[in-house]
Amino acid sequence: MENLGKIVLFGTAFVVVASLIEAVVLSRKNSSSSAPFAWHEVWISLFDLVARRLMAFLPLSLATPVFSLAWDHRLFTVQINSALMVLALFIGQEFCYYWYHRVSHRVRFFWATHAVHHSPNQLTLSTAYRLGVTGKLTGSAMFFAPLVFLGVRPEVVMTTLYINLLYQFWLHTTWVPKLGWLEYVFNTPSAHRVHHASNVDYLDANYGGVLIIFDRLFGTYIEERADEPCRYGLVTPTTSRNPFVVEFEHWATLIRDVFSAKSVWIAINHVIQPPGWLPDGGGETTEELRRKGKTVQSGCEAVNG
Template identity: 40%
Template sequence: MDSPHFPNIILYAIPFFALTVVIEGLIIAKHQPKKYKVKDAVTSIAMGLGNVAIGFISKLLVLFTLMFVYENFRLFTIPVTWWSFLLILFADDFSYYWSHRMGHRSRFFWASHVVHHSSQEYNLSTALRQTWTGGFFTFVFFLWLAFIGFHPAMILFQMGISLLYQYWIHTELIDKMPRWFEGIFNTPSHHRVHHGSNPLYLDKNHAGIFIIWDKMFGTFQPELKEEKVIYGLTTNINTYNPILIAFKEWGTLLKDAIASKTTLLNRFKYFSKPPGWKHDGTGVLSEDLLKEWKSNQTQNHKNE
């Protein structure tokens, strides 16, 4: 069977990214001149360019692994046709949801994903702030697609479509989409929540294209007018240095795992447990922050 060939749509989209980042920046600068930080946008763009450059290496690894699974272990041979594109649209997005959710629940994966959350701004340039290391690990969540019979070229193409879709939702210029659209798809409103460091918003809305997965698996949180999104991390990195942003959490993770005076099992848990976990019980997880926030809300209502 001849291998299908698909264009690298992300490379073709780069001029579109550049144009829309500039247009959005000009609009924000005109109406809210203090809100747009050029240094932050430049850093995000640098992270994106680094991701593309390193992606040439990581994609070779991903393609080789997918091909190995496809050629040796696939259960079926799914043809490249209209209905298989519909199937992989949902199958890939389901995989992305769990990959993204794990990126928030395992510090090993968070060490890569934290890059995307490191900006305290939210605009189209933030979408370009991508990991330099995640491409070497997160593909494991997509291996099952090759196992059941989707061709690796098709899988990589759909992953590109997903990434392209998620570009436009990184903006504050769009408030809400029509209600039916908000009910099915990931939108700027849903994704603003995901980038929030507010306790109510932490680890919510992991969707790629379809928000239905968050609603099915209990991680959906609507954006509330009374709870303005505070972008960034619970403890921000506070640097515009792309190299520090790319690798700081890896360094902190390795330091915690190696330098901590604890058991080998606990050292492993520093990689598997969520961000904030500590072997001595002094760590603060996102659910702890949410519990404290809810307690404060209850207390405030009693005092009113």
């Protein structure tokens, strides 16, 4: 764990400095434009980063007992001592990350934390480290427990996850173009721009960490299109500059919906269904938004036809 601490320390210093350099450059570049650089987005991201570092000192985590249970009942004891084992760990971690990320978008309990990462209305490097302070409390790391159950030491799993997240830092940019054949294998800035877009056509796509192959395999890959510029932020944009509102607004609405539900089953569904779900089917889930979009488009075509 000492090595992981050093990696986190140097990694954090690097991403903060790099993001601030980018912020200065973009701020000067956009100073005379109609859409000036939003420095408050950077400050909220820095608040999130500091708050998560402080949260690390709290002995509260749903993932910790799950990891302990998985390690105590592990099937094997794996030594990462060859290139083949490193590759196997990398692919296994990518598989787990894909499903963690997909569930974080499709289950409202996890989305309440993950929505914080998608709340910036501009996409910059500082977006990468706005991850939501409640992640430790919701146990999101338990999605990687299968690797521990197979015999990979927990600290190795967490180090691998951190390296994965460190790779994703550079993906949060608007100024890196498409990268040719790399788009077919790796998660790139272009693919990740789609992931952060709130356009209905782009929702719930491109969940990969380093690789994009599982998105292609499971049908969640969507390519960035020149005729559909990405609009960043949430479907219902976050406009508050108060970091506490940004961090907890989705938890507040979730708790409100649970306690105002007309039955226990409806309350449970508010927790486990996708964000935007309503019991009468008239909500704003991705599927419903796309259905409404097709209905509007069909109506326009009928009128113009």
